[in-house]
Amino acid sequence: MLKNVLVLIPSERLIRPVVDGAIxxxxxxxxxxxxxxxxxxxxxxxxxxxxxxxxxxxxxxIERERALARANAALAVFETEARYAGIAYNxxxxxxxxxxxxxxxxxxxxxxxxxxxxxxEPDRQTYDNVMPQExxxxxxxxxxxxxxxxxxxxxxxRIGIAWDGSRLAARALRDAAPFLTRATAITIISINERAxxxxxxxxxxxxxARYGVTVRIxxxxxxxxxxxxxxxxxxxxxxxxxxxxxxxxxxxxxxxILGGVTRDMLQSMTVPTLMSH
Numbered sequence: 001m002l003k004n005v006l007v008l009i010p011s012e013r014l015i016r017p018v019v020d021g022a023i024x025x026x027x028x029x030x031x032x033x034x035x036x037x038x039x040x041x042x043x044x045x046x047x048x049x050x051x052x053x054x055x056x057x058x059x060x061x062i063e064r065e066r067a068l069a070r071a072n073a074a075l076a077v078f079e080t081e082a083r084y085a086g087i088a089y090n091x092x093x094x095x096x097x098x099x100x101x102x103x104x105x106x107x108x109x110x111x112x113x114x115x116x117x118x119x120x121e122p123d124r125q126t127y128d129n130v131m132p133q134e135x136x137x138x139x140x141x142x143x144x145x146x147x148x149x150x151x152x153x154x155x156x157x158r159i160g161i162a163w164d165g166s167r168l169a170a171r172a173l174r175d176a177a178p179f180l181t182r183a184t185a186i187t188i189i190s191i192n193e194r195a196x197x198x199x200x201x202x203x204x205x206x207x208x209a210r211y212g213v214t215v216r217i218x219x220x221x222x223x224x225x226x227x228x229x230x231x232x233x234x235x236x237x238x239x240x241x242x243x244x245x246x247x248x249x250x251x252x253x254x255x256x257i258l259g260g261v262t263r264d265m266l267q268s269m270t271v272p273t274l275m276s277h
Contacts, residue, residue: 002029002178006112008105008135009037009078010128011070013118017150019078021272022116024153025144026087029178033082035091036108037074038101039067040127068095098127102134109139113178114274116144122267133266136247142175142276143247147269154272156242160187160235163204165195168246172276173204176244179274183213187238190219191227228264235271247275 007022009015026033041063071093082089094101109115117132136143146154156179163169180186186208190201197203205215218238222230235243248262265273 002031002113004034004112005029005031005114005116006034006036006109007078007116008118008131009035009074010118010126011037011039011067011074012126013121013124013128014148015074015077015118017146017148018116018118019081020152021144021146021150021154023078023081023085023087024155025116026082026089027085028155028182031087031113033087033089034108034112035075035078035082035089036105037071037078037091037093038105038127038131039069039071039093039095040101041067041095041097064095068093071095098130101127102131102138105131106135106138109135109141109143112141114142114144114175115139116146119145119147119269120266121148136275136277142172142274145266145269145273145275147272149270150272154241156182156272157184158187158239158241159183159185160189160231160238160240160243160271161204161208162189162191162231162243162245163195163201164190164193164246165199166246168248168276170199172244172246172274175276176242176274179242179244180208180211180213183211185238186211186213186215187234187240188215188217189231189234190217191222191230193219224260227261228268231261231265232268232270240271243269243271243273245273245275247277 007018075091075093115135120129120132188201188204201217205217208215218234
């Protein structure tokens with residue numbers, strides 16, 4: 001069940017895709033929706049050596065106020081739509097340096113059944129692109145990425161499951177249960193299957209059939225570079241509303257290193273995608 005849902009509203013990017021998607025999801029699942037927006041404070045302001053401490057403090061205070069204003073402006077759009085939809089919600093605007101903001105948002109995400117974020121946009125230099133990845137790695141729960149080209153409500157009637165039998169794929173499958181119980185059709189996308197019989201695509205199909213939904217299997221072999229395009233091709237052919245997959249990656253020297261398929265999906269997704277790490 002999706003009783004408590006968190007949505008991160010960007011302050012420096014498009015907001016309608018996540019606002020419309022999150023509110024429609026809250027309506028359909030009768031969820032309480034908490035919205036957070038962060039205005040990121042600049043930490044690398046340069047000052048002449050003869051500038052006094054009071055002047056520096058005043059500049060940083062102005063920067064904080066501007067950051068908070070950006071967050072409040074983003075939340076104003078969300079709150080208008082949330083009131084119109086009649087959902088239960090609350091919201092919080094923050095002004096913070098990126099590291100502190102990430103810690104606060106991740107802590108909140110750990111208490112929610114699902115976190116909704118906007119797909120990162122490679123050509124934009126903003127921490128709004130980094131925060132979703134931090135939440136995926138550190139929240140301990142499912143993250144729903146909404147494509148920045150998405151328009152309108154989010155309906156998850158036709159669902160695709162990227163399945164390879166791994167722990168992360170299994171985690172994503174379980175986290176997607178609130179969506180699977182409402183689906184009208186499920187496609188199991190199995191590429192280069194190497195899973196044992198007990199966790200094969202056929203076994204998953206039998207498991208999901210107990211939800212009372214039509215399940216089909218799409219199996220194929222593909223080079224590693226073609227896996228993500230193949231998933232999106234199947235999504236288009238089957239008119240999928242949602243893709244479910246593990247979010248692969250690891251931390252190395254304090255950097256988040258995404259797995260190739262996960263990275264490619266975040267860069268080029270055309271369908272809302274639920275990931276679990």
